[in-house]
Amino acid sequence: MTVLVTGGAGYIGAHTVRALRGANRRVVVLDTLERGNREAVVDAELIVGDIADQELVGKICRDNKITSVIHFAAYKAVGESMIKPEMYWSNNVASTEKLLAVLAEHEVNKFVFSSSAAVYGTPKSMPVTEAMPTVPESVYAETKLAVEKYLGALALNSAQPMNSVSLRYFNAAGASSDNKIGEDWSSSQNLLPRVMRALLDGTFKFEIYGNDYDTPDGTCIRDYIHVEDLATAHLKALEYLESGGKTLACNIGTGHGTSVMQLIDLAEKIAKRKVPFTVAARRPGDPVSVYADATLANKSLSWQSTKSLQQIVESAYAWHSTHPNGYGK
Ligand SMILES: NC(=O)c1ccc[n+]([C@@H]2O[C@H](COP(=O)([O-])OP(=O)(O)OC[C@H]3O[C@@H](n4cnc5c(N)ncnc54)[C@H](O)[C@@H]3O)[C@@H](O)[C@H]2O)c1
Numbered sequence: 001m002t003v004l005v006t007g008g009a010g011y012i013g014a015h016t017v018r019a020l021r022g023a024n025r026r027v028v029v030l031d032t033l034e035r036g037n038r039e040a041v042v043d044a045e046l047i048v049g050d051i052a053d054q055e056l057v058g059k060i061c062r063d064n065k066i067t068s069v070i071h072f073a074a075y076k077a078v079g080e081s082m083i084k085p086e087m088y089w090s091n092n093v094a095s096t097e098k099l100l101a102v103l104a105e106h107e108v109n110k111f112v113f114s115s116s117a118a119v120y121g122t123p124k125s126m127p128v129t130e131a132m133p134t135v136p137e138s139v140y141a142e143t144k145l146a147v148e149k150y151l152g153a154l155a156l157n158s159a160q161p162m163n164s165v166s167l168r169y170f171n172a173a174g175a176s177s178d179n180k181i182g183e184d185w186s187s188s189q190n191l192l193p194r195v196m197r198a199l200l201d202g203t204f205k206f207e208i209y210g211n212d213y214d215t216p217d218g219t220c221i222r223d224y225i226h227v228e229d230l231a232t233a234h235l236k237a238l239e240y241l242e243s244g245g246k247t248l249a250c251n252i253g254t255g256h257g258t259s260v261m262q263l264i265d266l267a268e269k270i271a272k273r274k275v276p277f278t279v280a281a282r283r284p285g286d287p288v289s290v291y292a293d294a295t296l297a298n299k300s301l302s303w304q305s306t307k308s309l310q311q312i313v314e315s316a317y318a319w320h321s322t323h324p325n326g327y328g329k
Helices: 011-022 054-064 078-083 085-105 139-155 191-200 227-242 260-271 295-301 309-322
Strands: 002-006 026-031 045-048 066-071 110-116 163-169 171-173 207-209 224-226 248-252 278-280
Touching (some): 011 026, 011 066, 066 085, 085 139
Parallel strands (some): 002 026, 002 066, 066 110, 171 224
């Protein structure tokens, strides 16, 4: 029983590989390393290659008796997806179809997919449940929803169903508790790495996008989930599929909203110094407030988040203070 982890040298994938290894799972990682790091794969075999390389994926399935796949490999920058839509449709959707075709040939029928809360667009009310409409507002979000829909169709193939769990992550943040792996701020557009960079890199110009929203402090509200809690969700999703669970899409978040200013305030308390920033214009398409209702993940996968916002920011601060150049690239 070996798990193939695509994109396992990336931020969330690397934490998940460690969680799998911690649970004594056999793991093989497939990653191009285009946006990942060899050093992040601490305790598993890494094969450098592309998910679209069907010959290679077939060989990996045969050589390792792959029984399930956790599929992280994709591009994830919303802004880039609007400028280079073909690159996103090709890598996130067409390459995933190629991967799934090879998995079908090898009768691999358990698949955990990295989806995103971005599939909801700007939700009409909070917290967000899976029953709410999916209204993607970027090419990136469209590609995530397209794969979810394709997986829904593959589940209906009665001759050879592919059972899958699509995990709609909210905002992944933080670093490993032992400070071995974390996020590379040079390749992340996310808020927390930018807050950390503002604290630790004197040359970095940190802007927050709008402080005149209709929220208590005027800044946007998001649901920050510790990357190790996210990693555990993948393990739970795998166990759910292994015990016969059917295809499902569910939210993975804490259920708590935190504003940009609250996150900055907490970072200042932990670092014991000010975070320098300027206020820029709102970004088009940024929803005011998004946080999860994670009841479905709790009930179906027996998963819930365990780590606090304090632990998220402390782990990020420890990681970035000691790894200012990420993995040294
Ligand atoms: N980081 C977040 O907050 C967040 C939120 C929602 C969803 N997601 C999704 O979770 C997944 C992982 O996110 P991450 O933050 O770890 O991203 P990441 O960029 O750190 O990791 C993605 C990895 O996939 C690899 N990769 C990309 N295309 C590949 C291909 N064709 N073949 C093989 N490897 C390939 C990259 O080299 C990289 O190592 C992505 O699918 C992303 O869309 C992330």
